[in-house]
Amino acid sequence: MVVGEVNSGEGDAEAQLPLVPKGSSSISMTCLCLTHSITQTHNHNHNLPHATTTFSSSLHNRNPLFQLFSVSNQFPLLSRALFQSIILRPRIRPFSTNLTASYSSSAFAQIMANFDADSVTYLTQRDAAEIDETLMGPLGFSVDQLMELDVLSVATSISEVYKPCEHSRVLTICGPGNNGGDGLVAARHLHHFGYKPFVCYPKRTPKPLYAGLVTQLEALSIPFLSVEELPSDLSNDFDVVIDAMFGFSFHGSPRPPFDDLIQRLVSLHNNNNQIGQKRSVIVSVDIPSGWHVEEGDVDGAKKFCGPHHFLGGRFVPPAIAEKYKLILPPYPGTSMCVRIGKPPQIDISALRENYISPEFLEEQVEVDPINQFHKWFDDALAAGLKEPNAMALSTVGKDGKPTAEAMLFGKCLFVFACYYCFALVRVEGPVQKVSDEESEQYFHSRPRGSQIGAIVSKQVYFCLTSNQIVMYGNDMSHEMVNNSTSPLDLDLEIWYFSTISSIAFFFPLFLLCCNSGS
Numbered sequence: 407m408v409v410g411e412v413n414s415g416e417g418d419a420e421a422q423l424p425l426v427p428k429g430s431s432s433i434s435m436t437c438l439c440l441t442h443s444i445t446q447t448h449n450h451n452h453n454l455p456h457a458t459t460t461f462s463s464s465l466h467n468r469n470p471l472f473q474l475f476s477v478s479n480q481f482p483l484l485s486r487a488l489f490q491s492i493i494l495r496p497r498i499r500p501f502s503t504n505l506t507a508s509y510s511s512s513a514f515a516q517i518m519a520n521f522d523a524d525s526v527t528y529l530t531q532r533d534a535a536e537i538d539e540t541l542m543g544p545l546g547f548s549v550d551q552l553m554e555l556d557v558l559s560v561a562t563s564i565s566e567v568y569k570p571c572e573h574s575r576v577l578t579i580c581g582p583g584n585n586g587g588d589g590l591v592a593a594r595h596l597h598h599f600g601y602k603p604f605v606c607y608p609k610r611t612p613k614p615l616y617a618g619l620v621t622q623l624e625a626l627s628i629p630f631l632s633v634e635e636l637p638s639d640l641s642n643d644f645d646v647v648i649d650a651m652f653g654f655s656f657h658g659s660p661r662p663p664f665d666d667l668i669q670r671l672v673s674l675h676n677n678n679n680q681i682g683q684k685r686s687v688i689v690s691v692d693i694p695s696g697w698h699v700e701e702g703d704v705d706g707a708k709k710f711c712g713p714h715h716f717l718g719g720r721f722v723p724p725a726i727a728e729k730y731k732l733i734l735p736p737y738p739g740t741s742m743c744v745r746i747g748k749p750p751q752i753d754i755s756a757l758r759e760n761y762i763s764p765e766f767l768e769e770q771v772e773v774d775p776i777n778q779f780h781k782w783f784d785d786a787l788a789a790g791l792k793e794p795n796a797m798a799l800s801t802v803g804k805d806g807k808p809t810a811e812a813m814l815f816g817k818c819l820f821v822f823a824c825y826y827c828f829a830l831v832r833v834e835g836p837v838q839k840v841s842d843e844e845s846e847q848y849f850h851s852r853p854r855g856s857q858i859g860a861i862v863s864k865q866v867y868f869c870l871t872s873n874q875i876v877m878y879g880n881d882m883s884h885e886m887v888n889n890s891t892s893p894l895d896l897d898l899e900i901w902y903f904s905t906i907s908s909i910a911f912f913f914p915l916f917l918l919c920c921n922s923g924s
């Protein structure tokens with residue numbers, strides 16, 4: 407199972423493919439994953455620069471299907487002949503941060519180090535079909551079982567990348583075959599993960615497996631929408647569109663109503679490329695619908711690059727791995743799938759959280775600050791915050807240098823333990839102000855609310871009341887309407903480390919308890 411994001415291919419003859427290795431020294435993927443459950447998410451702004459291959463296609467951006475995936479191509483089942491020369495500079499990373507103790511990072515590093523980037527070969531469609539037969543024959547698997555296993559990986563990888571709080575509305579477009587069945591299962595899992603799925607399933611299959619999947623969704627009150635009920639611009643109504651129309655059995659040109667549906671995905675992609683337009687992501691299960699499984703988008707350029715690409719198939723039995731000489735990836739912890747390639751680079755300056763909190767007025771403040779603390783702590787617990795007992799302990803040494811450590815507190819704030827399990831990095835060194843231009847640039851890159859917030863929060867030190875703060879904020883927003891405010895006029899400063907005199911990485915493993923005052 408793979409989730410991949412794709413990026414602009416610009417019609418060149420290059421493909422970037424994290425794929426199935428064969429042989430003694432290559433990247434570890436399973437053919438099974440490729441055959442059954444490659445999921446690809448499209449977010450056209452990102453690159454996956456570490457997985458490249460040459461693909462002997464001189465074809466260019468001619469066909470509408472390519473428009474949909476003009477940003478990439480991805481091939482779950484690759485003919486060895488076509489993809490002999492794949493160069494993978496793989497960095498398979500665990501997609502989950504939930505590394506358990508049972509997972510050895512040194513073993514992972516060892517496996518990664520063993521990759522020979524230049525000699526990756528791949529399974530043929532025939533190999534993959536053979537594996538299917540073995541799984542569902544002598545090895546005793548059933549289609550619905552494989553579907554459940556694969557699609558759990560699809561759903562978990564979607565939820566890893568696109569959190570339900572920001573991408574709740576999910577449209578699953580299901581085709582008539584097993585790929586469509588994957589879509590039905592995905593909708594069910596995503597419902598349980600907190601998403602609001604909608605399903606478009608225009609060509610229903612009467613087989614009991616599919617009828618059962620539909621009944622399960624109906625029992626969860628998941629709406630089924632006809633093609634006619636879908637808006638022409640899907641981006642207004644859906645944050646994620648799961649393309650589960652066709653997988654490896656697609657052939658020829660898409661027939662109605664799927665031709666129209668594929669065109670809507672094309673439009674969605676084109677909208678996504680327009681600046682200022684709301685973006686919806688497309689997630690393809692196995693392959694983008696309309697692609698031939700070995701040839702890809704037959705009239706399109708061959709390029710895959712994107713940061714979200716996951717591989718599933720953790721259930722592959724050793725007999726299969728041995729027979730096909732698969733080097734399976736080190737799956738982290740209990741994860742059913744693993745990220746292939748490097749995650750997207752994040753523009754740190756664009757990270758922002760909209761801090762909307764309940765009102766906090768003077769008259770509501772507890773007289774005893776400890777009680778106030780407990781009240782907030784209870785709220786944090788009730789809100790399900792992760793490790794609300796995390797704290798920073800700052801101390802100043804005899805040399806006057808301050809330090810801060812991340813810790814957990816125990817029964818009360820004054821009993822704390824230094825066994826906080828996340829790494830902590832401490833940087834020391836002289837600081838300097840950034841240039842006026844950089845200051846201006848950064849300040850104006852922030853949303854208006856953040857600009858006002860930065861100015862207002864400076865004033866808080868002068869002990870304004872909450873009403874005064876709000877009024878001040880309003881005044882500021884009027885003042886800043888023409889966007890001419892300069893951070894320099896407001897005495898806001900941005901500093902950077904001119905040199906780093908020391909950098910310390912902490913990974914505390916010991917327990918330290920201190921009592922108040924000691």
Ligand SMILES: NC(=O)C1=CN([C@@H]2O[C@H](COP(=O)(O)OP(=O)(O)OC[C@H]3O[C@@H](n4cnc5c(N)ncnc54)[C@H](OP(=O)(O)O)[C@@H]3O)[C@@H](O)[C@H]2O)[C@@H](O)CC1
Pocket residue numbers: 441442443538549552553556581582583584585586587588651652653654655656657658659660661662664691692693
């Ligand atoms: N195999 C397994 O064990 C498992 C497979 N899994 C999943 O299943 C996927 C493969 O499933 P699949 O073989 O059912 O094929 P799939 O791609 O869904 O489409 C077949 C349907 O599409 C139709 N169709 C074809 N071309 C068309 C066109 N141009 N225009 C319109 N229709 C067209 C075709 O109709 P026909 O041409 O036969 O009339 C048929 O009805 C695989 O990629 C993976 O996602 C997992 O669930 C795990 C278990």
